[in-house]
Amino acid sequence: MTWQKDVDELARRKALAAELGGPEKVQRQRGAGRLTARERIAALADSGSFQEFGQIAGAARYGEDGRIASFTPSNFLYGKATVDGRPAVVTADDFTFRGGAADAAIHRKLVEAELMAGEYRMPLIRMIEGTGGGGSVKTLEQNGYTYIPEIPGWDRIVQNLSEVPVVSLGLGPVAGLGAGRMVMSHYSVLVEGLSQMFVAGPPVVAAVGETRTKEELGGPHIHGANGAVDDVAESEADAFARTKRFLSYLPSSVHELPARTATHDPADRADDWLIEAIPRNSRALYKIRPILEAVFDRGSLFEIGRRWGTAIVTAFARLDGYPVAVLASDPMTLGGLWTADTAQKVERFVDLAEVFHLPVVHMVDNPGFMIGLQAERDATIRWGCRALSSVYQASVPWCALILRKAYGMAGSAHANASRFHWRMAWPSGDWGSLPIEGGLEAAYKSDLAAADDPEAELAAIKARLDAVRSPFRTAEKFGVEEIIDPRETRVRLCSFAETAQRALVPGRRAFGYRP
Template identity: 60%
Template sequence: MTWQPEIDELRRRSAMVEKMGGPEKIKRQHDAGRLTVRERLNLLLDEGSFHEIGALAGRAEYDENGELVELRPSNTVFGRGKLEGRPVIVSGDDFTVRGGAADASIKAKQIMAEQMANELRLPLIRLIEGTGGGGSVKTLEVDGRTYLPANPAWEWVVDNMSQVPVVSLALGPVAGLGAARAVASHYSLMIKDQSQLFVAGPPVVARTGEAVDKEGLGGSSIHTRNGAIDDEVADEEEAFARTRQFLSYLPASVFELAARSPCDDPVERRDNWLIDAVPRDNRKVYKMRKIIDSVVDAGSFIEIGKYYGRSAITGLARLDGWPVALLAGDPYFFGAGWTADASNKVTRFVDLADTFHLPVVHLVDNPGFVIGTDAEKAATIRHGARTLSAIYQTNVPWCSVIIRRVFGVAGAGHTNASRLKYRYAWPSSDWGSLPIEGGIEAAYKSDLEASDDPEALHQEIIERLNHVRSPFRTAEAFLVEEVIDPRDTRPLLCEFANLAAPLREPGRRSYGLRP
């Protein structure tokens, strides 16, 4: 007696599932320039490592004799695999089966993917296309009833934000619940000219009187600029490469620590050009990213959220092989002042670092919160206060290197002042409650108004104050710990990374992380 007939049936059903939505739907997917979910899994994961779970789940059709005629698979494909040799959980939407809509889904698969990542403490990668398990009005005819809305697996989605790294890739049109799943992650990507993200698509929006196409409603140029999505890439292959790169900096879960990578970039490397990196004229800008690339391990910096909150630069890097979270100011935008968007960007980034125990390196250039009517209308101070709270709540080691300006409430938030100030200052540093150039008008208002030559008096005051604004005067009072040669920055940061590594402590934070 043998079970071979059942094994043959297993193979037959597996072959049906492999066809996905059928040749016509697969061709339509390819004609749109998009890969199928199974092609994506093959490209993303280490070769031969994918172990699918629930492959036979779907809608079956039987003949009058009870024999299986057709098995249309569920439009969620998930399982375990390896990424650069590390175990991960991957869940992908199959757009060839009803465009990812709920009437072709089995929500238990989506739920299990989230739960498996949580309970096995493994990174989760979501390949999202369509509604991601969200609703379709066709379910009303199929089920013969309507239902109260629910968000499947959302309890796991929420908890995973505080427990395991989550990457969401929006690989085509993404709406409703799929859009919510895309942004409820630690790192998210869209494909330029291929991905769109919206709460509801153009046909639904048209009912409100607005006529717009998918790209105009929710293209990557919109959502990577408003902070909903972190980054845009040129194609799916680049999205998978960025996913591998991002996860390489993080532990599998908060219960582990990020691993050190081999490093052949000398710790003692001192780039001579750094001494000229910051112009003496503080009205002139400079390239902070060039400084970042100079002080971290060669080629290790991956920027996150480049097109949103652009006065702040955030990303991951390595120092002597150790992963760190890197925060910096970009003087090309608002003089590096923090806008409401920049504040929210920094808050989320600091929370990411704290969640996964990454030491923070802050290259500081912050003239304060952006001012003016637009800034007040944007509630900049409220968003900024949240950022300061995040900085003061974090427990990871923190090192600040003051590159240029530190002014006002936002500038004061370059570090948690109640902790050990592991801090260096470049000779180009300039700090205070207000910049001299703007503060004179307020502090010397009555003198200037009474003067017969206010312009000459203004210049005289500037010259007097310039004598005392040198960082060396501040160092004399030990109000800044060290003024350094900019060329020594990399060796000192590598020392910090090595001192910080044994201080990292695995485990969950006392408070959860929200998207």
């Protein structure tokens, strides 16, 4: 007597599960230009590496003979896989049955996926479509009762943010709990022309008098620009590629340190054009990204959140193979002034670097906080002080490179002044409590009023102050530790990255990460 009959039954059920919502629904999914849940897993994970858990979980109907008459698989898939050779927990919502709603979900599967990532210290990748495990009105009728809302496993979702890298990919319309799961991550992506995200979709919004298409309500052009998601991908394949790059800079959990990778880019490489990268005219603009490409390992710059908080560039990069977190002012947006959303972007990125033990390189050209009525309405000072607090709470090694301006409270966020100052400046450095141009005429009002030739007197005052503002005067007083030739930047930063490894300590930080 063998168990062959039961093994055959197992194979039959697995075959039923592989059909997802059925041929018609699968064809509809593909017709909309979207992969199915199983196709997505196959595209993201290393070939043959996916080990599914709960494959035959779902809703079964039995005939009078006790045999299974029909089977609808759970519309949430999860398991262990390797992604670029590294173990990870991979999950995927199946939109082909009930649009990913809870009518076909088994909540315990979602909770188990989160638990597995946290307990076994593996990155978690969520591929979300639909409500991502949330309910629908139809659920209430089926259950025959209503309930006070609670989210199974939310405690683990919160804990995972402080322990393992979490990536969420919105690969179709994402609403309700699906949207919540999207933003509860370290890196989130929507796909251009394919996915949208909203608290409630168009039919629900229409009930309160607002008629919108899915794209109008929550397209990538909205959430890529407001920071609700970190990036916008061109396609599902592009989203998978971005996921792999993001994870490549991070440890598998906070209990490890980021890994160094091999590089053929010499640490002492020097690009001659850097000596003229900053215009001598302090009002002239320049592009920061070519400078970043020049000083970090070639091809290693991975920018995050390019469409929002655009006065600051946040990116991962490598220096002589060592992963680092990069903050860099972008004078092409408002001259680098910090707005409320720029400050929020800084705060979130610094916390990310702190949680995963990435040394920070801050390249500064910051003329201060944005001013004016709109800035006050946006509570810029509060968000700015939160960003400054994140800089002071960070314990990871920190290197500040002042390219040009560092003024006022925002300028003071270049580094924590109470820690060791690994700080350098280019000869173009220009700093103070406020820009001289902004306060000159008010400070010398009486002198100008008494002068026979106010214009000539103003020019003379400017000339005297230009001499005082020289960065060499600051260096004489050790107010800046080093002024360097811009062409030396890469070798100096590589030295910082190597030395920083001595100060990195694995483990969970004292405060948890919030999205």
